[in-house]
Ligand SMILES: Cc1ncc(C[n+]2csc(CCOP(=O)(O)OP(=O)(O)O)c2C)c(N)n1
C-alpha cells in the first residue's frame with residue numbers, strides 16, 4: 001500500500017522543509033518515494049501544496065484524487081482548499097490554526113471563514129482531524145512560530161497519522177539541517193510529547 | 197543550501213528532485229563545465245550544480261542569457277570537455293539560433309541541452325510551448341525521462357550518445373518530471389575532465405556552402421544511425437490487441453491507474469524514451485496486429501502524428517486515438533488518463549459526484565501569488581502610479597514584478613518575453629503620443645534589455661524606463677546576474693553597474709533612487725515625466741526575500757512596524773492601494789501582523805496621517 005501525504009501551507013518554506021523531512025525519513029525506512037515539489041510561485045504567497053508518497057513501489061508523483069492518507073496543513077484555509085485529494089474513508093487532517101489572511105480577502109473585503117466553518121467544510125472529507133494552534137504555541141513555548149510545522153510532524157508521528165518512526169524523522173532532520181539540527185529536533189520532540 | 201545527497205556514494209538510494217537527479221547524472225558523466233540561465237521549471241538543475249561545483253571540481257556559471265549559456269557550453273564541448281546547459285522552454289527560443297548550426301557542426305565532448313516545458317504554466321506566463329517541435333526542426337536527438345531515476349540515468353546516457361555521435365543531445369522534461377521527487381539509486385562519480393583543447397577542424401566547423409550541404413548530409417546520416425542504435429531504450433510491456441504509446445510523466449500516470457483499468461489486461465504499452473528520432477522499426481513492430489492504439493502525450497499531438505503517418509503503411513486498419521479524447525491544453529493527472537481510457541477498456545469511469553457536490557459548496561477566498569512583504573517592486577509601483585496616474589501605458593516585462601499585473605496595481609499592460617518591454621514601448625511611441633512607462637528587472641535588462649535600449653536611443657523615442665534593480669534574479673530563486681556581487685561558484689565579484697551600461701549608450705538622463713524611499717522615487721518620476729528626453733530611473737533596493745535569507749543565516753530578523761493605536765483614520769490607503777500582505781483589515785481594525793512584516797517601512801511613508809510607526813525590537817541583532 002502506498003501512503004499519501006499532502007502538505008499545504010502558505011509561503012513555501014515550511015511546506016518544502018516538511019516534505020523534504022517526510023521524504024527523507026521514508027527513504028531511510030527503505031520505502032520507494034515519489035512526490036512533487038513545485039517551486040515556481042510557492043515563495044510568493046501562493047497556495048501550492050507538495051505531495052509525498054511512499055510504499056513498496058510508487059508510480060505517479062501526484063496523489064490521485066481522494067487518495068490522500070494525511071493532509072498536513074500549515075494554515076487552515078489551505079486545509080480546506082485541497083479536499084479534492086481527501087476522502088472520509090481514508091484521510092486524516094492535521095491543521096495549524098494559525099491563519100494567514102490572503103491579500104485579496106483584504107482588498108475585496110472577503111471574510112476569512114471561521115474555524116467552525118472550516119471544520120464543517122473539511123468534515124465530509126475527513127476520517128479524523130486535529131486542529132492545533134501550532135505556530136502560536138511554538139512562538140510562546142519555543143520562541144519561534146516557524147517551528148510550528150516541525151512540532152506538527154511530532155504530533156503526526158505520535159498519533160500514528162504519519163506512519164514513520166521518530167528515529168527516522170530525527171535522522172532526516174539531521175541530514176537536512178546538518179549545521180544546527182537541535183532547534184528542529186527540539187520542536188519535533190515537543191510535538192511528540194505534546195498534550196493539550 | 198546544497199542537498200547533501202547530491203554527492204552521496206555509489207550504490208546509495210536517496211530521494212532527489214528530478215532536476216537534482218539531472219545534476220547528479222551530469223556529475224556521474226564527468227561533466228567539466230555547466231553554464232545556465234535560470235528559468236523554472238529548469239532552475240534547480242543549475243541551483244544544484246552551482247551549490248556543489250567547487251566540491252565536485254567542475255566549472256559553473258549563471259550566464260547572461262540562455263543563448264550565451266549554450267554558447268559557453270558548446271565552446272567547452274568544441275574543446276573536448278563534457279558540458280551541460282539547462283533552461284526552460286522559452287530559453288530555448290533565445291538559444292536556438294546557436295543551437296541549429298552546432299547540430300550541423302557537431303561537438304567533440306558530450307553536450308547536453310536540458311529543456312523543461314511547463315504545461316499549465318505553473319511558473320510560466322507566456323505560452324504553453326511544446327519544445328518537441330524544436331527537436332524536429334533542428335534534428336536534435338531527444339530523450340525524455342519519466343521519473344527522477346531516469347532523469348539521472350538518461351542525462352548520463354545523453355552525454356554518451358552526444359560524444360559517440362558528436363552531436364548535441366536534448367533532455368526534455370516537463371514540470372511534473374523536473375519538479376517531482378523520487379528514489380534514485382546512485383552511480384559512480386568519476387573525476388571530472390575540466391581541461392580541453394580546441395583542435396582546428398575545418399571539415400566539421402566550416403559550415404559555409406557548399407560544405408554546409410555536406411554537413412547536412414552527415415547530420416542526416418547521424419540521425420539515421422541514432423534512430424537504429426537506441427531502439428533498445430524504448431520498452432514494450434504487456435500483450436494484447438490494444439496498444440498505448442506514451443512517454444514522459446503520462447507513463448507514470450498510466451501505471452498508477454492500471455488497477456482501475458482492469459489491470460490493463462489485453463493492453464500492450466510502448467514507452468518511448470527517445471522521442472526524436474522516433475524509431476520507425478520499433479513503432480512498426482508495435483503496431484502490427486493491433487486493433488486500436490492510444491497515444492498519451494501532454495500538449496501537441498507530436499507522437500500521434502508520427503504514429504498516424506506510419507500506421508498508414510504498416511497497419512492501416514488500426515484505429516488511432518489521441519487528441520480526440522485528451523486535451524492539448526494544460527497538463528494531465530492520473531484521473532484524466534483514467535477517464536479517457538475507461539470507456540475503451542470496459543472499465544468503470546470513476547464516480548466522484550458526491551465528492552464534486554461537496555467541493556462545489558466550498559467557497560474559499562483565493563490565494564494568488566503576491567509580491568512579498570517589503571518587496572522593493574511594490575514601493576516602486578506605488579510611487580509611479582501616484583505620479584503618473586492610471587492612463588499611462590505600462591510596458592511590462594518578466595520577473596517578480598509580473599505580479600504587478602494584479603489588483604490593486606494593474607501596472608503591466610502586457611507581458612511578452614524577457615526584454616520585450618523596451619522594444620514594445622518604442623513601437624507604441626512611434627505610432628501614438630501616449631506616455632509609456634517601462635518596468636524591467638535588472639536580470640532581464642542584462643538578459644535581453646540592452647539591444648532594444650540602444651535601438652530606442654538610435655531611433656529616438658522617449659519612454660520612461662524604470663529598471664527594478666534588486667540585485668539578483670529573484671523570481672527563479674535569487675541567482676546572480678552580471679550586476680550582482682557574487683558568482684555562480686559562490687565567489688565575490690565586482691558588480692557591473694547598470695548606470696555605467698546605460699550611460700555608455702549615450703543616455704545622460706539617469707536617476708538612481710532608493711527603492712524604499714517614496715520621496716526619492718516620486719521626485720525622480722516627476723522630473724522624468726516633465727523632461728522631453730528618454731529617461732532611465734534605476735530603482736535600487738535589495739530583494740527583500742533574499743535579504744531575509746541572508747539575515748536569518750546570521751540569526752537576525754527585520755525590525756517591525758505597527759499601526760499606532762488611536763491614530764489610524766481608517767482611510768485604508770495601506771490596505772487597498774499599497775496592499776502589503778502583512779497589513780490586515782478586519783472589522784474596523786487595521787493592524788500589521790508582526791510575524792509577516794519584513795520591516796521595509798514604506799507603509800509608514802504612504803500612510804497620510806502618520807499612523808504607522810516602528811514597533812519595539814525583539815532581539816539585539818534585528819535590523
Ligand atoms: C527566456 C526566458 N528565460 C527565463 C525565464 C524565466 N524567468 C522568469 S522571471 C525571471 C527573472 C527575472 O529577473 P529580474 O528581471 O531581475 O526580476 P526579479 O524577479 O528579480 O524581480 C526569469 C529568469 C523566462 N521567462 N524567459
Ligand code: SF4
Nearest residue numbers: 568571596739740741
Ligand atoms: S522575491 Fe524579492 S523581488 Fe520577488 S516578490 Fe519577493 S521581495 Fe520582491
